[in-house]
Amino acid sequence: xxxxxxxxxxxxxxxxxxxxxxxxxxxxxxxxxxxxxxxxxxxxxxxxxxxxxxxxxxxxxxxxxxxxxxxxxxxxxxxxxxxxxxxxxxxxxxxxxxxxxxxxxxxxxxxxxxxxxxxxxxxxxxxxxxxxxxxxxxxxxxxxxxxxxxxxxxxxxxxxxxxxxxxxxxxxxxxxxxxxxxxxxxxxxxxxxxxxxxxxxxxxxxxxxxxxxxxxxxxxxxxxxxxxxxxxxxxxxxxxxxxxxxxxxxxxxxxxxxxxxx
Ligand code: ADP
Ligand code: MG
Numbered sequence: 001x002x003x004x005x006x007x008x009x010x011x012x013x014x015x016x017x018x019x020x021x022x023x024x025x026x027x028x029x030x031x032x033x034x035x036x037x038x039x040x041x042x043x044x045x046x047x048x049x050x051x052x053x054x055x056x057x058x059x060x061x062x063x064x065x066x067x068x069x070x071x072x073x074x075x076x077x078x079x080x081x082x083x084x085x086x087x088x089x090x091x092x093x094x095x096x097x098x099x100x101x102x103x104x105x106x107x108x109x110x111x112x113x114x115x116x117x118x119x120x121x122x123x124x125x126x127x128x129x130x131x132x133x134x135x136x137x138x139x140x141x142x143x144x145x146x147x148x149x150x151x152x153x154x155x156x157x158x159x160x161x162x163x164x165x166x167x168x169x170x171x172x173x174x175x176x177x178x179x180x181x182x183x184x185x186x187x188x189x190x191x192x193x194x195x196x197x198x199x200x201x202x203x204x205x206x207x208x209x210x211x212x213x214x215x216x217x218x219x220x221x222x223x224x225x226x227x228x229x230x231x232x233x234x235x236x237x238x239x240x241x242x243x244x245x246x247x248x249x250x251x252x253x254x255x256x257x258x259x260x261x262x
Pocket of ligand 2: 016
């Protein structure tokens with residue numbers, strides 16, 4: 001199972017929107033997809049139409065070792081897309097993990113226990129921090145996808161994220177590669193968006209996906225209907241961008257490992 005952490009310690013940069021819509025695009029082409037919600041806010045769970053009352057077991061139970069992933073997942077309205085939901089309990093996990101053995105590789109161990117072939121790919125929607133939950137995601141993942149908002153401080157904090165990735169590579173997970181950086185919430189009427197996009201490309205080069213996700217109100221409306229934008233409005237510019245991004249992501253996943261230098 002390919003495991004992709006969708007991470008950026010900044011909040012509101014499009015992690016959850018990206019995770020939900022890429023997961024949906026992959027399910028639509030026949031992949032068996034798991035979306036793991038690792039944010040105590042549970043936005044990915046809500047955005048997929050799973051209310052808190054339907055989240056019987058959650059990533060909290062998995063990370064704490066009270067449940068196996070296979071026993072905690074629920075199916076969604078999207079065929080082939082399963083959800084490992086999050087609840088507010090997860091906000092206590094950062095603190096509880098500190099005192100436990102294997103505090104950095106609990107999620108990895110839970111993934112390793114999943115029967116092979118159950119899912120082709122898992123996207124992990126990370127919380128907006130570099131705490132133990134995000135560390136667990138990065139230790140368990142083979143790929144990192146970083147959504148970056150086209151706003152002035154976009155690059156701020158990225159070096160800290162990349163340093164964390166480097167430390168995790170050295171200490172726990174040498175096979176972690178950077179799949180790419182996705183520019184989100186691009187506003188073509190705003191010169192700043194273009195300037196930030198140019199700046200990010202100058203800085204990060206080929207790591208940045210060609211596809212830029214536009215600011216599009218349909219993307220922000222979809223979660224309130226409990227649906228991925230790709231289903232809520234397939235033809236809106238945001239959905240079209242996520243379909244292109246999914247295509248690019250697949251092409252990168254199929255590259256030889258040697259080229260996946262970060
Ligand atoms: P994160 O998970 O990084 O906190 P979200 O994906 O939840 O970010 O996005 C933050 C907010 O912005 C949400 O309300 C979401 O619906 C909205 N949003 C995300 N991407 C876009 C976009 N491209 N255009 C318009 N709104 C967006
Ligand atoms: Mg989020």
